[in-house]
Amino acid sequence: MTAIPHQEQPPLTHAGRILTRRENGDPTAAGARSRYMALELGQRRLLAALARQNGEAPHDVLAAAVASPAGVVFSLMTRLCERGLAVQTPGGWKLQGWVTPLAREDMTRSVHVALSIPRDDLLRPPCDSVMERRIFEACLQLFEGSVVLPNVPLARVVDVAAAAPYLDQADRTFLQNPLTQLDIVVLRKGLLPVLAIEADGTQHDAGPQYARDARKNRILHVAGLPMVRLRVRDRMSDDLLTRHLGRALWEAARIARPSQRGHVELARALSRVMPGPAREDADD
Template sequence: MTVPEFAPRLSHAGQRTPLRTAPNRLLNAPARYHELEFRHRRLLVVLAAYDSEVPEAMIAAASRLPVHVARGWLIRLSEIGMVRQLPGGWQLEEAITPLAQNDLAQSVHVALLLPRADLLRPPGDSTVERRLYLACLSIFAPSPVLLGVRLARLVDEEAARPYLSPEDLTFLTNPHAQLDIVICSPSLMPVLAIEADGPQHDVPPQVERDRRKNRICRVAGLPLVRLRVRPQLSDESLHYHLGKALSALAQQTRLSERGHEELARALSRLA
């Protein structure tokens, strides 16, 4: 008996089988954005808030997550085409950016933690300074009123050099040497300075600093008012003591040369 030769059928002969390819993660990412879990979307919105390449530690801090947890989630988001890793941190993929920015602007449920109010504080070194500044804004209007101005920004060091000691010059250029409140003319030239002196100004180191500041202002021709204030002063008492100090200053003839108009307007409002 003849055994027939086995000849298998090669149905694929001459054909090319296409390789299995992974879905294009970047193209699919926008469609999958709204399917993400809340925790993942919040990371994307944090990146949208910074609008740049963001270090991993900053993303974790903004999201209130441990760094290793934030890293794991970011890696997962990169695998599905939401973010990309750069040398300095992480950044949104271009197709995801408008979606995350929309969440940033509109979606309350994302519960974005940035900006956080506790990262901000009002200007001024103390509550008393801020209260005095607000009072000056009212009584000196429309004159510009500045809060916490460095001495070196007001007094020309080279011009003052012949008139000040080396110690006073060093104090003048110290970045921590500043005037609490400065009243300016319409051309932004300083015409009057006000210092809010609390109990700390009775301590010897501060007493010497105050004397140096007084000398520098005297040399520069900038009238300086020192007001003794206590935190418990009412607004009415604060205005009263400010008016009293300004009235005493008005008796000095030098004010006829600088700040006379601003001072006269303030005193008329405090009367």
């Protein structure tokens, strides 16, 4: 049988430079791990970043993923290609098949590698909805100087044992449910809760949600914690949202007299959102 002559693969160009692509054969299972672990940390970071991109990524994307200059990334990837761990593509880089599982394992097990590559999917912003998040951001400004917390379990605010004699069984069960939360809680010095804020959409007008809101109101009334309910719509502008929040706080301030908790915090918040006459009334 006539042997097929070996044809050298054409070089690939990248950023004005030429790099000959070399595809070494897959090492044995034992040799693969030792060969991978012998790499420098910076090279392992690049391979892990490529593994996060399903094994292939453009050059600029890879450089951004590891927050390194494009020239440094090119130099490191060139050496990795020469060692047979990756190949150059017309637009970027691609892992050799045997490297991908090792790089993914390295990313999950090595703190040094994992921390050097952002993992946005591991983090969640506060609040359960975009609207609640916007209200939370507004409260951080209005209640500056106080501690503002989002998504607080009701049982972390109301002492279950102390409130039990004043509640029926359904109320106590509702209070102790870890899923029963307050959207926002304002704390004064000493970390004592002084105000609760709830963002209510149209789903709060009827049905089970309406009944849960009434039960929550009753529990907070027993505990003596002022409650502000803010009616919201999905497409409210920031200015309109702030005005609605100010109006809701003003209504709560009319109930919270100077001797009651939350009055000082409400007055300070209103001074940041209401005009002069309303600010004077809020301080009365």
